[in-house]
Amino acid sequence: MKRGFPLLAILVLAGCKPAAAPAPAEPSRVGTAVVGEGPAQPAIQANGIVVTRDELELSFKVGGIVREISVSEGQAVKRGQRLATLELTEIDARLASARELSAQAERDLARGTELRTDKLISAHDLEVLRTNAAVAAATLQEVQFNRDHATINAPDDGVVLRKFAEERELVQAGEPVLRMGPRSGGYIVRTGLSDRDVVKLRLGDPASISLDAWPGRILKGKVIEIPGAADPSNGLFPAEIAIEATELRLVSGLVVRLRLTPASSSGRLPYAPVAAIVEADGNQAAVFVVSDGVAKRRAVQVAFIDTAGVAIASGLAVGETVVTDGALYLADGERVRKAEDTAAP
Secondary structure, rough: OOOOEEEEEEEEHOOOOOOOOOOOOEEEOOOEOOOEEEEEOOOEEEEEEEEEOOEEEEEOOOOOEEEEEEEOOEEEEOOOOOOEEEEEEEEEEEEEHHHHHHHHHHHHHHHHHHHOOOOOHHHHHHHHHHHHHHHOOOOOOHHHHHHHHOEOOOOOEEEEEEEEEOOOOOOOOOOOOEEEEEHHHEEEEEEOOOOHHOOOOOOOOOEEEEEEEEEEEEEEEEEEEEEOOOOOOOEEEEEEEEEEOOOOOOOOOOHHHHHHOOOOOOOEEEEEOOHOOOOEEEEEEEEEEEOEEEEEEEEEEEEEEEEEEEEEEEEEOOOEEEEEEHHHOOOOOOEEEEEEHOOOO
């Protein structure tokens, strides 16, 4: 009986031996990004239309029936080239009548001058004749001017952008007939801005321009005109942005999206990707900051959200690394491994 005790003790001690410690968990693979910086004010987003600079709407000085429009939309024209003409029958009749009346008034004045020399009419009668002659001459000059402007000639080399009238159509004086864009003017973007946006802009502020016609291409530009009053028809402030020279083929009428950066904004703020935000309540949010392979949850204050990212008012510094992909599934203090740091197989 005494010999069996050591064996029993050995078995009991063997059963009390501690289990082997579990292997440490593998760090989670996550995508990361470095916090950048950007303007302390959000960029202004707007839509616009591409037009040629110094576009001209050409019209007749007088109303009438269009006899001929000798150009078509998209046609290149030369300076001085005749573009459109009115029917001149009525205008020529007025011109002939004005010439006859002016000639008659001159003859009356000459005869009255002779009569005044012989003291057969009074000085007052002679002044009336002189006034009549001057009025008739001015009327003739006016009708002749209208006759000269019953045709539309190209003011410069350019391209016909649009026709507003057709032949045999009755148009009123000053009504647009053709729209022309000079070749030497380049292209601009016209847009309408709200009151809270237009007050932030200054002449020369940079602009990024994207076009649906050229996906993925971003053109550069700058603000060249800021209005002093709103358009009463829509309440927006019409502004113009010059497009820098590009090899892309631009045509009037292209729709663009604008991103205007007010240079007057003071200071810079850290910018984090939108994907780094794991929780938000108003301007309060949280991100995971990676340091020494550990992701730590940190509260931040959001200034605003822009297409370039989330501007951070406080809580982050430029150059810190934040988790983007996989941030929603992390726990505070969890060990992580950057996806880009993973060794290639």
